[in-house]
Amino acid sequence: MSTEQVLGLYNYWIVIFLMMTGFYIVIARKNMIKTIIGLNIFQTSVFLLYITMGKVRDGEAPIIRPDAEPDVIYSNPLPSVLMLTAIVVGIATTALALALIVRIREDYGTVEEDKILILDRES
Amino acid sequence: MNNLIPLLVVIPMGVAFAIPLAVRMNPRLGELLSILTALTLLVISLFLPSQEIIYHIGNWPTPDGIDLRVDGLSKLMLLIISGLALVVGIYSVGFIRQFTGHYRYYTLLMLMVTGMNGVVLSGDLFNLYIFVEIATIASYALVAFGGEHEDLEASFKYAVLGGLSSSVILIGIALVYGMTGTLNLTHLASRLDGHVLTPTLQFALALLFCGFGLKSALVPFHTWLPDAYPAAPAPISAILSGITSKAIGLYVLVRLLFNVFGITDDLLLLLRWSGGITMVVGALLALGQWNIKRLFAYSSVSQVGLIVLAFGFGTTAGIVGAIFHLVNHAVFKPLLFLNSGAIEIAAGTRDLRKMHGLRSTIPVTATTHMVGSLSIAGIPPFNGFWSKLIIVVAAVNAGFMGWASLVVLMSIVTLAYQLKVQTAAFFGSNTRSPEVTPSIATGSRSNAEPLFMAVPMIILAIGCGALSLLTLTGLDEPFFVASAAEVLMKGVFTW
Numbered sequence: 001m002s003t004e005q006v007l008g009l010y011n012y013w014i015v016i017f018l019m020m021t022g023f024y025i026v027i028a029r030k031n032m033i034k035t036i037i038g039l040n041i042f043q044t045s046v047f048l049l050y051i052t053m054g055k056v057r058d059g060e061a062p063i064i065r066p067d068a069e070p071d072v073i074y075s076n077p078l079p080s081v082l083m084l085t086a087i088v089v090g091i092a093t094t095a096l097a098l099a100l101i102v103r104i105r106e107d108y109g110t111v112e113e114d115k116i117l118i119l120d121r122e123s
Numbered sequence: 124m125n126n127l128i129p130l131l132v133v134i135p136m137g138v139a140f141a142i143p144l145a146v147r148m149n150p151r152l153g154e155l156l157s158i159l160t161a162l163t164l165l166v167i168s169l170f171l172p173s174q175e176i177i178y179h180i181g182n183w184p185t186p187d188g189i190d191l192r193v194d195g196l197s198k199l200m201l202l203i204i205s206g207l208a209l210v211v212g213i214y215s216v217g218f219i220r221q222f223t224g225h226y227r228y229y230t231l232l233m234l235m236v237t238g239m240n241g242v243v244l245s246g247d248l249f250n251l252y253i254f255v256e257i258a259t260i261a262s263y264a265l266v267a268f269g270g271e272h273e274d275l276e277a278s279f280k281y282a283v284l285g286g287l288s289s290s291v292i293l294i295g296i297a298l299v300y301g302m303t304g305t306l307n308l309t310h311l312a313s314r315l316d317g318h319v320l321t322p323t324l325q326f327a328l329a330l331l332f333c334g335f336g337l338k339s340a341l342v343p344f345h346t347w348l349p350d351a352y353p354a355a356p357a358p359i360s361a362i363l364s365g366i367t368s369k370a371i372g373l374y375v376l377v378r379l380l381f382n383v384f385g386i387t388d389d390l391l392l393l394l395r396w397s398g399g400i401t402m403v404v405g406a407l408l409a410l411g412q413w414n415i416k417r418l419f420a421y422s423s424v425s426q427v428g429l430i431v432l433a434f435g436f437g438t439t440a441g442i443v444g445a446i447f448h449l450v451n452h453a454v455f456k457p458l459l460f461l462n463s464g465a466i467e468i469a470a471g472t473r474d475l476r477k478m479h480g481l482r483s484t485i486p487v488t489a490t491t492h493m494v495g496s497l498s499i500a501g502i503p504p505f506n507g508f509w510s511k512l513i514i515v516v517a518a519v520n521a522g523f524m525g526w527a528s529l530v531v532l533m534s535i536v537t538l539a540y541q542l543k544v545q546t547a548a549f550f551g552s553n554t555r556s557p558e559v560t561p562s563i564a565t566g567s568r569s570n571a572e573p574l575f576m577a578v579p580m581i582i583l584a585i586g587c588g589a590l591s592l593l594t595l596t597g598l599d600e601p602f603f604v605a606s607a608a609e610v611l612m613k614g615v616f617t618w
Contacts (some may be wrong), residue, residue: 103270
């Protein structure tokens with residue numbers, strides 16, 4: 001694979017970078033808020049993957065204009081539409097997780113997982 | 124009749140959002156509405172024909188529009204979902220009063236049913252993902268419903284792992300869509316049929332396997348389950364283990380492998396090994412547990428492993444055995460979890476070491492629990508025996524002697540940990556636990572197993588016996604399980 005090809009796939013590199021960043025945060029961070037941030041970054045990378053996939057080379061926005069040339073190429077609108085739904089799902093998960101964190105903080109007074117583990121052992 | 128198919132999704136969703144409004148008029152309407160809904164769904168699914176129907180939403184033809192598909196397998200799943208929702212709904216009337224905000228509980232329960240029905244009916248990959256998410260997000264909230272420390276922690280862990288697995292599934296779907304240009308299951312199957320999977324599609328399949336494997340708690344993706352099931356209220360543990368993890372995990376996995384991607388020898392090998400390892404690890408971990416609900420949770424892991432293993436034999440008998448065991452597990456495991464709710468109220472603890480001689484306090488539970496234990500351990504004449512028999516015979520006929528003996532061995536381990544529960548909880552005299560103060564009731568019978576809780580347990584216990592009668596039509600094809608197995612054996616969907 002030549003350098004040009006590698007650089008030409010830059011959208012995928014961004015996706016992979018974001019995905020691994022998010023994954024690392026989810027695994028490595030003990031703070032619950034940061035875990036959720038990591039999860040969100042992970043999800044965002046997937047959204048990007050879909051949306052860049054829908055772009056067709058030289059394609060324009062998929063809106064039919066009366067004055068358009070007959071052989072015009074449109075981008076694929078479906079991935080963007082799917083991602084609208086997936087973003088809603090992601091927000092639902094985030095909202096629920098944040099609500100849980102609020103309750104956990106009320107109960108334990110901390111959102112650090114290792115401290116919660118210690119508190120659990122003591123009780 | 125076909126026009127009723129979308130109602131299976133629409134009714135529970137509508138009721139879910141109607142409940143918060145209805146309880147303003149009368150607080151009891153929440154329970155009533157959910158029980159009635161479950162009953163309606165059960166009737167509709169009973170009258171669905173068993174042959175394949177594709178319902179085109181808005182009359183759009185197949186690759187353009189959204190399809191709902193009903194066949195033998197989805198009909199069977201729909202029956203289990205609505206049946207269990209009904210039983211759990213009745214039980215909840217007696218059980219959930221100890222919590223505040225009942226109506227939220229029923230709303231979430233109905234949303235979970237919506238999600239599961241949607242998954243089972245969905246004819247395209249992306250809608251399937253959305254319904255999986257509806258069901259899982261509702262289940263995160265239900266796991267935390269008790270509001271205790273450990274409930275919140277378990278739910279958070281479940282939400283993070285579930286969120287990761289959903290994203291992994293989404294990447295898998297993206298790759299499949301990018302490679303084939305379609306999301307419709309039938310269309311997808313026809314495009315993949317006869318082609319060797321490209322490396323990208325193999326990777327996509329691996330991602331989907333891992334994602335749905337986590338939802339169905341296959342080892343090594345099972346770590347959320349032993350926290351989540353014990354944290355949930357007993358009726359929710361019952362429905363989660365009975366059907367949710369199967370409808371949104373196992374069902375999708377099997378559907379994709381057998382009907383869309385097309386099963387190969389390598390995939391069967393993968394199913395056998397992941398199922399076998401899950402079965403052994405789950406059973407051995409269950410053996411060492413003293414928390415009654417955690418023990419049952421590990422037992423669920425083990426039983427799901429057995430089902431996956433049986434699917435992995437790839438023969439008709441293996442698939443019939445797997446589906447039959449799935450049905451049976453949806454009867455005896457909810458029974459055990461519902462019993463654990465009554466035991467918890469009567470003993471005031473989940474720790475088996477601290478409870479003793481509950482037989483006199485909760486006689487109904489003691490009896491139904493005996494039935495459930497014998498059934499899950501595979502003792503005749505209960506249903507668990509027949510499905511395990513079919514699986515073992517299938518393994519021997521397919522030439523997997525090692526797996527057959529492992530299944531028998533794990534049955535003995537299952538019997539061992541069930542006997543542990545029996546001896547610890549029910550036998551002996553009721554004198555050894557003075558230091559435990561029961562949380563709700565002082566061990567009085569009327570409080571520990573009111574009518575609303577006893578009836579569902581009795582129904583499920585009768586089910587354990589009655590399902591054995593399905594084998595009357597012959598061990599090869601127990602009634603209506605056969606039509607579900609046939610769908611899988613037919614291979615990929617034809618266009």
